Amino acid sequence: MNTEHPNLPTDPRDAAAYWFARVHSGTFTVAEREWFAQWRQADSRHEREYRALDEIWQATGMLPEDELRELLEAPEPLAERRRQSRRRWLAGAGAACTAAVVGGVLFHSYGTETPDHVQRLATALGERRKASLSDGSIIDMNVSTELIVSYYATRRTVELLGGEATFSVAANSGRPFFVNAGDVDVRVTGTVFNVRREPDHVSVAVREGSVEVASGRWWNRARAVLTADMAASARPGHPLLAERADVAALTAWRQGKVVFKDQPLEEVLQEMNRYLSHPIHLADSRLKRLRMAGVFSIDDAEGFLLALQGQLPIAVVRRPDGGVDLSLLR
Structure with missing residues (x-):
């Protein structure tokens, strides 16, 4: 497997913070699990930095509530953290990971549980395909699309590796449905929406119901709630744009x-x-x-x-x- 994760910082300390946030994000995929294991084994510094963050994570539970809230409400830029001492930086990283897991509105910490079901689906050039999932959800896949479906006891996740798909999600408030497309995450309980992943951007469009979209790196995520006939576009280095859209036209490929x-x-x-x-x-x-x-x-x-x-x-x-x-x- 290619161990070069597209979002992974090069600095071991930054990479450890990234992996820690992904592990606890609730959208940690099977592919990422393999990348993570290889990253930890590749260099003793990787394991050391990750264990240090894990210790800080445990320690945050002992921080006074007002101090922890202050750290979460005023996270420091990554560049500033790099200029600080190791102790200060690790404290900031611990708070940032806490923010990603505890303070996140959209995504909750589910740990690293093993999926009950994993399914890889793909379409070739010129091929469109409809797939029915075990919970009654349906995925309409456009051409040249690849995705991985993973079902857990507490959530359902899809990693869209590339291409485009419309998801008709069977409602289940106790088992939310997530779609991950690189730096963009979509969370629903039951709705019909479309996600398209291109090399330079990800777009989400809602036909029925509503979805919650989060975009960007874990330390600086932008969020938006989309309802029917709304769409959002996310590009690296640009704000998350949400607006009214002709979703029927955007998803006409289904017909x-x-x-x-x-x-x-x-x-x-x-x-x-x-x-x-x-x-x-x-x-x-x-x-x-x-x-x-x-x-x-x-x-x-x-x-x-x-x-x-x-x-x-x-x-x-x-x-x-x-x-x-x-x-x-x-």
Whole structure:
């Protein structure tokens, strides 16, 4: 297995704090458990730093309540912690981990219990799939999607490794349903919502019910509550954006459709190419300025090309490999 976790700090002390927060987050996945075990075994400093945090975690229970509350309400930036003494830094890290577990609104500490059921699901390029889970929940998976379902006694979790899926969650207030997509976590008890994970961003859209979304690193999480017909987008280094949205259009792929509303041609092609076995390329950069609107079948590349030629001054050139180049009509 690749031991390079995408969110792991390079400094052993920072990494130990990261792992401690993940272990106690309530969304600790099977893949992370393996990464964590390998990280602890890779270097004696890793084990030492993690044990130090564990001791601090036990010690926080003995802190006066007012002092602990003060630490939680005024967490110090990571850069400042690095400039402090070891004792001061570890105290800050202990408080930060306490904040992540005790002070979190969305996610509760479930420890490191073993899942009752684990299932890996995936779709290939051009493949869409519906999966029924043991609790009655349903997952509609879009193309090129991979996820891991883990059911525990106190919660249900899905790790979305990449791609897009709509979750129709069977209500169970005593066993909440979590979706983890990198630095973004979604918590529900029963609802219908869509999560899409791209390399540079994660988007969440709600069709029915409500969800709680948390985004960012454990020491500085942004949170939002989404209700029906709302969506949120999370990008590294940017605030969590939540707003009203046309969720039916965003999830039209479930009916084999894709909807564009006066969008740049470059963006339109990026979306269509998710579904096409032979991609469409822009051979002329001037085409990026053109805009397009319409509802198209994701299984009908020829129909989409005909619509392109009907709406825009575009010439279509076929490649020997089956791909298509678009150029500006002269």
